[in-house]
Amino acid sequence: MQMQQQQTPVDNGVNVDALMGAREVLRDAPAAAQFTWRAECEWMGGVHSRSTVRGFYGLGEEQAHDKIFTVDADHPPQFAASDNGATPVEIVLSALASCLSAGVASVAQNRGIQLHSVKATVEGDMDIYGILGVDADVRNGFSAVRVNFDINADASQDEIAAVVSQSQKRSAVFDIITNPGNVKVTVS
Template identity: 50%
Template sequence: MNTAVMEKPAKVAKNGVDVPTLLATIGAVKDMPAAAKFQFRARGEWVSGTHSRATVNGFFGAGEEQGRAQDFVIEGDHPAVVCGADRAPTPVEYLLSALAACLTAGVGNIASVRQIDLTSVETTVEGDIDMQGILGLNDEVRNGYEGIRATVKIKGDAPVEQLEKVVRQSIARSAVFDMLTNGTVVDVTIDA
């Protein structure tokens, strides 16, 4: 009696994600956990008023120093209503953007590994701040967001339940969501 062995088809690139390389990277890190240790960096400088500029390039990862072909420059400012010149988004808007980008990228990767064709993903993030804290008017009001809400709209060639699982997995694996919900120790050194 011949018993044929059914093999699962190989996973292919999907939604712009190189799934075979992603899975190979996960396997390599599983075999060598030290490769998972990364250090990202940003360098900020004051421009004028509330306008600042941060530069991102170079990081440590996969066991060695890594560089990029170009610097990424991120401008920050405040709107005129809070004494800025409105030259760029506020730092707290970048935080919301970071959460949106992290959740959306996670959805793209996870759906691709599960071989789900996505037709659209839109992540909207809102945060509420009471400016009394930042302005030093009320020490009982925190400086940061009181609450953040995110909505992920997802469409693809899978049943709604599977698409919801993709989003839940993205939330569970999001570094930005983790930092916001679990906190992160931040040490500041002053060099005057």
């Protein structure tokens, strides 16, 4: 008598079929793949600001989120501020961790790997002499960024490393940080 093993389907909460379907549709409609993401930011006082995200342009027309999202940014008391939110640089680190983690879930789902937990720890080193204007030769941004993943999954360490590597290759935020595009600032 032959025993059949019952294989539990992988469910990381990612609809890979929809993602692959979108990829195929957009392959034949390159104009629809052009997106413009938006955020509005309002000064709240001091160095506290509130960004609001409502909609974006994509798939050839204006789109709207199901709800409005807000993100508060501020600085801690050590910078003579009110600490009403994470600092903008912490928000950037959070965005990187979020984008990479979403990629890990998507790639793992596509490869049939069940995730049990994913935790990303991100650190960015910065010499604040640059932003304070103490030394014009010190850059304002990060001198180094480190991302460490702690992943529990039904996979080998090599398979997990490959999932993280593929996530990094497809991460929009990783690309934004490592290959910045042109940024134009204007005043109305």
